[in-house]
Amino acid sequence: MTGLRGAEWHARIECGGRVSGAGFLVARDKVLTCAHVIEDGDVAPVTVTFPQRPDEAPVAARVVTHGGWDGRTSELGDLAVLELDREPEIVPAPLAPADVAHDDRRLMAYGFPAGYDEDGTIAECRTVTELLLSGEWIQLETWSGHGQPLAVGFSGAAVTLVETGQVIGMVTAAAGAHGVRTGRMMPTRVLARYWPGLSALVPQPHGMRKQEPEHHFAPDPEPVAPVPGHPDGPRLRALVERAARAGLDCDPMRLYSAAAGSYDPLPPREGFGSLWSAAWFVLCEVDDPDTVTRFADRLDALLTAPPRPETGAILIELGHSGAGADLVRVEVSAYSAGRRHPVQAETVPKSLLRTCIQDRIEDAFCHLTPGADELIAFALPRDWLDWPVDRWEKGPDDDTPLGCVHPVVVTDHARRRTSTRHVLTSAWKRLDSRAGARVHRVACGGVEDPRKLRLALVQSEECLAGFGATSDAARTRPHFETSLTAPAPVIVWSRRGCDPDRADCTGASDCPGTAFLDALDTLVSHVPPAQLPRQVLNLRQLADAEEEHWARDIQLLWDDPRRFTDPHATAVHRRSPVA
Incomplete structure (x- = not known):
C-alpha cells in the first residue's frame, strides 16, 4: 500500500510513559500532533518514536507551538508542534497541495488504539464533502462497513491519500459512540492557520509551476510556499512578506472583516495568529476571488x-478633598510620547472648579504634540460619575461645551488600581480586533441577575454595557456597580434616561431608555471600540444644535489604560488619594 511504503515519518507519541496518540514528522526536527494528545505535556515528559524504524531510539520532545485547545472552553485549535531533541534520519512526510480534491477518495490513517500500542494499525476512510465544520474540521467516514474504525489512539495521525501517500490533514477526533464509524480531520490549510511554518512546506497547487518543498525548518520562517491559483495570489504573498520585513502593525482580523463579502465565511473564532494566517485563510477558504483582491488592495494601502x-x-x-464638602482635590496630567507630564495638583472650592479646570487643560495642551489625536478623561469618585463634564464651558470666553470640542470621557477612581488596569489592558488587546462593538443592554426593568451580568461582561464578546435608566436608578444601580467592577471597558448611559423614580417601567418601546439603547446599538455596531470617543464627539456636536437629539446627554465611560501609560510613574503618584 502506497500509504505506508517508505513512510517512516509516522510517529507514536508518548506522554508520561504511556501511548497517548499519533503524529507525523513534517520537518527534520518537527512533529505535528493534536494538542489533546500532549495535554499533560507541561508536567509529564513527551517522547516520540517512529514504529517503521524499530531500531530508532525514542526521541524527547517539547511543545513549541500550541493551537489554543483546552478541552473546556474551546475545542478549536487542537494542534501542537513538537520540537525533537535530535533529528532522526527520516525523510519528512510529503504534503499534498492545499487545493487537492479528496472527496470520496480512499484515505488512510495510521494510529495506536487499544491493543495496538506498539506497532499501530491502519484505518481506511474517506471524506464525502470538503465542507468545514465550525470552519475547522472535515468529517471522515470509514471506507467500508468492516475493518478498523477511527478510535481513541488515532488522534494526531496523518490522513493520507492512499494512491500517492501525500498528507491532506490530521485526525483530531473519533465519534466515540458504539457503532458510529466517523471522525474528524483538520486539513493542512487549517493547520497552517495555527502554525504559519507549515505554509512554507505545502507544495504548489495544481496548475502552477512546481517547487519541491524544503524539508528543513527555521523558527517562524517567512512563508515561501506557493499560494493557491488566484491571479492576485503572488501579489498577496509579496505584500505579506513586505509587511513582515517592514514590521507593519496590522490587525489581521480587522483586515479580513473589511475585505470579506456578505457571503464569505466567518473568520475563525480564535482569530488569526498572524497576517499570513489571514492571507492563507482568504486564499484557501474563500470562494469569491474579489475578496482576495480586496484583501491585497487594503494591505497595499x-x-x-x-x-x-x-x-x-x-x-x-477630581476627588473629595477631606477638608470640607465644598472643596475638591484636582490633579491634572498630560500623557504624550509614553510619558506622564504632571501639570498641577491643588484643592479648590467647587465654585471655582470649572475655571480651574479650564486653565489646567490649557496648560496640559502645552505638553501634547500639535495635531495629536487628543482625549480628555475625567477620573471621578463613583458618586460623581454622572457629572455633565462634557457640557462644561471650554473657556471663560468660549461657552462651547467642552465635549463638543474634544473627545471627553469619564472613568471611575476605583478603576485606577494597578490590578484593574491589568485586566482592562488585556480586555483592550482583545477589542483591538473588533470592527464594531456589541452592547449588553441593561433594560429599565433591571430583571437580569447582576451576577449573570458580570459573567456576560467577563466571558462573552460584549465589550459595552448600555443602560436605559440613569446611573442612580435604584432598580439598575446594582447592575451599574457590577459593570464598573467587572470591569466593562466601556459603559454608556444617558443622564436623562428613563425616570429613576419610575419603578414600574419594563423597558417597552415607548420608554426613552429603550429608544436610547436602540440608537446606541445602531451607532456602535460599526464603530471599533477604540474610536468611540471620537464618534461620541461627533454626536455631541450634532446634539448641541438639536435639543431632543437622543445623544444630547450621553455619558461615556471609556477606559483604555494604554492611553495613560507612564513608565516613569513613581510609587507616590500610584498611591496618591486621587490616583
Missing part, C-alpha cells in the same frame, strides 16, 4: 499609508 497620527491624553482627576 496600509503599507503605503502615511504614519498614524500621534495620540495624546489629558487626565483630570
Whole structure:
C-alpha cells in the first residue's frame, strides 16, 4: 500500500510513559500532533518514536507551538508542534497541495488504539464533502462497513491519500459512540492557520509551476510556499512578506472583516495568529476571488499609508478633598510620547472648579504634540460619575461645551488600581480586533441577575454595557456597580434616561431608555471600540444644535489604560488619594 511504503515519518507519541496518540514528522526536527494528545505535556515528559524504524531510539520532545485547545472552553485549535531533541534520519512526510480534491477518495490513517500500542494499525476512510465544520474540521467516514474504525489512539495521525501517500490533514477526533464509524480531520490549510511554518512546506497547487518543498525548518520562517491559483495570489504573498520585513502593525482580523463579502465565511473564532494566517485563510477558504483582491488592495494601502497620527491624553482627576464638602482635590496630567507630564495638583472650592479646570487643560495642551489625536478623561469618585463634564464651558470666553470640542470621557477612581488596569489592558488587546462593538443592554426593568451580568461582561464578546435608566436608578444601580467592577471597558448611559423614580417601567418601546439603547446599538455596531470617543464627539456636536437629539446627554465611560501609560510613574503618584 502506497500509504505506508517508505513512510517512516509516522510517529507514536508518548506522554508520561504511556501511548497517548499519533503524529507525523513534517520537518527534520518537527512533529505535528493534536494538542489533546500532549495535554499533560507541561508536567509529564513527551517522547516520540517512529514504529517503521524499530531500531530508532525514542526521541524527547517539547511543545513549541500550541493551537489554543483546552478541552473546556474551546475545542478549536487542537494542534501542537513538537520540537525533537535530535533529528532522526527520516525523510519528512510529503504534503499534498492545499487545493487537492479528496472527496470520496480512499484515505488512510495510521494510529495506536487499544491493543495496538506498539506497532499501530491502519484505518481506511474517506471524506464525502470538503465542507468545514465550525470552519475547522472535515468529517471522515470509514471506507467500508468492516475493518478498523477511527478510535481513541488515532488522534494526531496523518490522513493520507492512499494512491500517492501525500498528507491532506490530521485526525483530531473519533465519534466515540458504539457503532458510529466517523471522525474528524483538520486539513493542512487549517493547520497552517495555527502554525504559519507549515505554509512554507505545502507544495504548489495544481496548475502552477512546481517547487519541491524544503524539508528543513527555521523558527517562524517567512512563508515561501506557493499560494493557491488566484491571479492576485503572488501579489498577496509579496505584500505579506513586505509587511513582515517592514514590521507593519496590522490587525489581521480587522483586515479580513473589511475585505470579506456578505457571503464569505466567518473568520475563525480564535482569530488569526498572524497576517499570513489571514492571507492563507482568504486564499484557501474563500470562494469569491474579489475578496482576495480586496484583501491585497487594503494591505497595499496600509503599507503605503502615511504614519498614524500621534495620540495624546489629558487626565483630570477630581476627588473629595477631606477638608470640607465644598472643596475638591484636582490633579491634572498630560500623557504624550509614553510619558506622564504632571501639570498641577491643588484643592479648590467647587465654585471655582470649572475655571480651574479650564486653565489646567490649557496648560496640559502645552505638553501634547500639535495635531495629536487628543482625549480628555475625567477620573471621578463613583458618586460623581454622572457629572455633565462634557457640557462644561471650554473657556471663560468660549461657552462651547467642552465635549463638543474634544473627545471627553469619564472613568471611575476605583478603576485606577494597578490590578484593574491589568485586566482592562488585556480586555483592550482583545477589542483591538473588533470592527464594531456589541452592547449588553441593561433594560429599565433591571430583571437580569447582576451576577449573570458580570459573567456576560467577563466571558462573552460584549465589550459595552448600555443602560436605559440613569446611573442612580435604584432598580439598575446594582447592575451599574457590577459593570464598573467587572470591569466593562466601556459603559454608556444617558443622564436623562428613563425616570429613576419610575419603578414600574419594563423597558417597552415607548420608554426613552429603550429608544436610547436602540440608537446606541445602531451607532456602535460599526464603530471599533477604540474610536468611540471620537464618534461620541461627533454626536455631541450634532446634539448641541438639536435639543431632543437622543445623544444630547450621553455619558461615556471609556477606559483604555494604554492611553495613560507612564513608565516613569513613581510609587507616590500610584498611591496618591486621587490616583
